[in-house]
Amino acid sequence: xxxxxxxxxxxxxxxxxxxxxxxxxxxxxxxxxxxxxxxxxxxxxxxxxxxxxxxxxxxxxxxxxxxxxxxxxxxxxxxxxxxxxxxxxxxxxxxxxxxxxxxxxxxxxxxxxxxxxxxxxxxxxxxxxxxxxxxxxxxxxxxxxxxxxxxxxxxxxxxxxxxxx
Numbered sequence: 001x002x003x004x005x006x007x008x009x010x011x012x013x014x015x016x017x018x019x020x021x022x023x024x025x026x027x028x029x030x031x032x033x034x035x036x037x038x039x040x041x042x043x044x045x046x047x048x049x050x051x052x053x054x055x056x057x058x059x060x061x062x063x064x065x066x067x068x069x070x071x072x073x074x075x076x077x078x079x080x081x082x083x084x085x086x087x088x089x090x091x092x093x094x095x096x097x098x099x100x101x102x103x104x105x106x107x108x109x110x111x112x113x114x115x116x117x118x119x120x121x122x123x124x125x126x127x128x129x130x131x132x133x134x135x136x137x138x139x140x141x142x143x144x145x146x147x148x149x150x151x152x153x154x155x156x157x158x159x160x161x162x163x164x165x
Contacts, residue, residue, distance in 0.1 A: 001028075002092025002116070003048070004139050005150075006035035009091075024087065029077060031070055031097070040064065049136040058122050067093075071100035075108060084108070091115040131156040 001009045007028035015026040030037035043064035087110045090098035095117025102112050134156045140146040
């Protein structure tokens with residue numbers, strides 16, 4: 001899944017249909033610092049807004065771990081499960097992690113599907129203002145506040161970017 005999204009964002013019925021249709025196992029997992037994954041509070045909470053602005057400006061980022069590190073986590077999970085090669089699907093930041101897998105571990109991938117992701121090339125159109133507002137908003141800390149935020153985020157991020165002539 002993407003930034004601040006848990007594995008439960010992948011709908012149970014959808015995953016079951018994928019598994020039944022293709023005779024495949026579906027493996028969902030949480031990335032670092034989200035859901036049931038390893039949490040690293042001693043590294044501090046990154047300022048997502050500042051990091052996104054720096055990235056969009058092409059500036060180097062100072063972060064406790066990278067997308068490449070998170071791709072290595074995926075390889076570690078495949079190793080632990082005894083899976084040599086997998087079909088990989090990533091949404092948003094998960095798509096960026098998948099790109100790192102494709103670049104650095106292509107032999108471990110059967111296929112790759114990237115959903116709502118980008119290469120990070122600053123020449124590409126940016127997200128819509130609505131999506132930027134949701135992405136830059138602080139992540140809610142309660143379940144009651146998270147659900148409406150998550151819905152708003154999904155609607156805003158699924159909107160098509162506005163291209164100017």
